[in-house]
Amino acid sequence: MRSTTNTIWAVLGLALILVLPAFAGGQWVKIFTSTTTFALAAAGAGFLYTRLGMVSLVQVGLMGVGGWVTLRLNHAFNFPFEINLMVAGAVTMFLGNLIALPALRMRGLYLALITLMFAAGLDIVFTAKQFPNGAEGFWGVGTTFAADMRRPVVAQSDAAYLRYTMVWLVIGFVLIELHRRMAPGRAWALIRKSEAAALASGVNVTLYKTWAFGLSGLLAGLGGGLLAGSLGLLDSATFRASESVMLFALVIVGGARFWYGAVIAAVLFRVVPGLLNNWGVDADLSLVIFGAALLHAVMTAPDGLAGQINGAIRTLIPSRKSDNKGAKA
């Protein structure tokens, strides 16, 4: 059961990486690319929520930081894209660690509020300072500027860049899954059970909480950096605090226990408004749809849409005995 579902998913994923960029036309390539970058951030929020039971409402804000750092480095130096991306990830990982500090003392709603305050703070800075576009100075913003954004050598075209972003998303999922299967995953499971249980097992709770927030921040930063590479210019409106809240809500709707829940969340986040636009419907209608979906998830589907998909797969593929671990990310 476990290996068959995993193989199916691997084949599907690979097919998608090969086919989607080749067939998506025009603006859709960009939309899918940004969907993929948001899926990275959603995966971070989702794993924090399911593995540690902690709510982070700052993921999109951290994406903004990742994007800012990537643009800043791109315009200031001649490093290859990967280096800029790595530095962006390192910076947001560090910010994640910083946000973990209040998490050591607070939990539940209070922690969520603290992360939201972080997001609001970033929101204010982004709105005031905007994103570097190649002008002089530390903030690097000029009105008539639009300097070149260097993309990775292997991903110059939009289609290739979508493929490149998808590979990063896979790396993100693999990173989370490796953590889950090793010592940090076990420590996190105990912390989620209770901090007393974790302490009684010798878990350094401070270290592992900090680590988890760092990993989640890293994923957000990579997502933001990749988004910057796709668009070349970033807009502060993309990284509003409300966007972080929305992404988290969609992570719940998508289903945080499963890796494809993050993909579903990002698709809802990015593709649904685009579709509505295409159909000539006000994109704000998506808020109503998401609200209804969130209510549905909270009331009837605690594991979200991904949980329902997983349930359907399980009834389709008969298994010898229920294998709870296999299909879960």
Added chain:
Amino acid sequence: MISIENLTVRFGGVVALDHIGAEFSANVSGLIGPNGAGKTTTMNVISGFLDAHNGHVIVEGTDLVKLAPHKRVQWGLRRSFQKEQIANDLTVRENLMAITDHLRGARVEKRADLERAAEFAGVTGILGKMGRDLNTFERRLTDVARCVIGHPKMIMFDEPAGGLTPEETERLGDLILGIHDLTGAKVLVIDHDVELIERICAETLVLDFGKRVAFGPTSEVLRDPAVQAAYLGIDVEEEHA
């Protein structure tokens, strides 16, 4: 030797532990008292979940009160909880690995150690089972395995027999009695089941309202009129009539 000296804990104005002292030299010792007596509080201080306002817990020359909680586990302290704390989304094996993860030693050794602990507690057959699928007894057995893993020096069980049938309680008692031979650790057991305490604990400390009521060999302690009055709720007069 587990020596508790002058242990004092206050919650606001409430004195949960009032200058408690005792020197446990038995391999398995008991800690009893009515509800709210301060038994769990004692264990929480020893684990480091609560800060003592005063006092020491010295085991084999180490003052545990001075160590961070996770360092106490590395030193060799293990415990179970009144409400068991097995992680639901981990298998039994992973629940055990969660302890060896944070201990020093080679992988092979840790693995052998885990197998030995599982074998001892009788959970080898359910190592692959998820925490959420375990029944009460399996959870308690997993707790025992968690506690004997990685060369422990001191193990504490908080009401390990809670919710178990008499047969299961008996098996658990046998297991606890075997712990010292397996690991060399000293064991401290809280339970309301006086029969179990009488059978497995050579020495017992009795608490009531955070105060030490009696301490000594279990049979003597249980015969102490003060203990019978305070803990067992038996009217001393009636008993003698």
